[in-house]
Amino acid sequence: MSRVRCLLHGLDFRAIFFLFLIFPAGIFAIYCHGQKITYFLRPLWQSPPKPFIPITHYYNENVSMPTLCKLHGWGVREFPRRVYDAVLFSNEIDMLTIRWKELYPYITRFVLLESNSTFTALPKPLNFKVNREKFKFIEPRLSYGEIGGRFRKGENPFVEEAYQRLALDQLLRVAGIEDDDLLIMSDVDEIPSRHTIDLLRWCDDIPDVLHLELRNYLYSFEFQLSHKSWRASIHRYQRGKTKYAHYRQTDYLLSDSGWHCSFCFRYISDFIFKMKAYSHTDRVRFSHFLSPKRIQDIICKGADLYDMLPEEYTFKDIIGRMGPIPHSFSAVHLPSYLLENADQYKYLLPGNCLRERN
Structure with missing residues (x-):
């Protein structure tokens, strides 16, 4: 003492x-x-990534396909390419419905793989299998697969994600994909517009790989982020070379090619599930982040679920994008099925931030 x-x-x-x-x-x-x-x-x-090479996207419903292909500097084909849409599925039933209804006229084969494990080694039901009756409209064109999870606790979630994407490569071959078919690589909530896919299947001499610039939304089509989404891509398939992936694979970016609606769920429980299940689970730093009341408040404010700053590379961009996302009251040029069934998907439209609890 x-x-x-x-x-x-x-x-x-x-x-x-x-x-x-x-x-x-x-x-x-x-x-x-x-x-x-x-x-x-x-x-x-950290320095910013190499900028993309933007490709101007021309479209009007009254302009012919030969003219649109010519405007892009491409030729026009005598017949369209076949198109395969391949996704890994977790629990996004509504977004999958909107996606497939948007793309239905131009897809040769819908390919879906689901696992009984999340990327973070949590067990989950086979949600698509349970709800398969809702998708009878694509059944004749569906290639469905299941894969058992590895359930390795503590492993980097991106390892399990890569394992499932490799299995999706194998399912695509079983589905009959061939060289020069178009392959859409994107998450369920990254939805290319149908006219984008129609353009690429009819035009000749398009790049072997194109990233698709998508309008970026959070929680619903009320909160549009200022930066665009780019991870979705479309490939002219080449056996032995094309691998299903969700990272940057080319410098070419086709402008204004669809929509990305992240965390666009009907139920609060789905928000909680995804926060615990997807590869960035480390962002759930505190247990109160999963509070239903907190999640609901954040959805209506357009704030960040993880209380994070914007992922930018300059102080100007970080400061300029801090705070909640401004509300938007535009519902112009959204997926047609969404607007045709607005009563059913009201929660995705501006002015309807309250979510259901199940």
């Missing part, structure tokens, strides 16, 4: 204040907001 008294006697009030209040508070702040600090300082340690 005498040694402690001597130590304290040698410290002035400012040192004691720093040691017992400021220093612990700083540690706690870093614990709570360390991810924000890292994202804000991103411009100091």
